[in-house]
């Protein structure tokens with residue numbers, strides 16, 4: 001009797017364990033799509049972009065241009081924004097990080 005109860009308990013725990021870990025995976029997948037986790041470099045690029053690139057015009061959404069389009073634009077705008085090459089690269093990498 002004791003053994004049976006014990007086995008049942010373990011089986012139950014295993015099943016619970018399986019179903020809850022499955023739920024966890026699903027939640028994580030949803031989160032991964034919505035949550036944008038920025039590396040420190042990307043966060044710096046975002047900050048530089050927001051502080052330097054919205055002075056003369058509204059900030060353009062990163063989605064508005066492809067990687068190939070952003071490259072010459074960022075080069076052209078670097079001169080207007082008077083940012084260093086390193087800052088330009090951070091801005092560029094931030095703008096194209098999902099491409």
Ligand code: HEC
Pocket residue numbers: 049052053054055056057060073074077078080081082083091
């Ligand atoms: C000194 C003012 C000024 C600053 C600072 C500036 N821009 Fe611009 N930007 C302009 C002007 C003027 C235009 C429109 C004329 C042109 O395309 O040169 C423009 C146009 C753009 C366009 C549209 C380009 C296209 O081809 O349609 C984008 C995108 C853009 N800027 C991004 C940026 C980014 C990124 C930065 C920061 C690195 C930045 N801008 C900083 C003045 C500025």
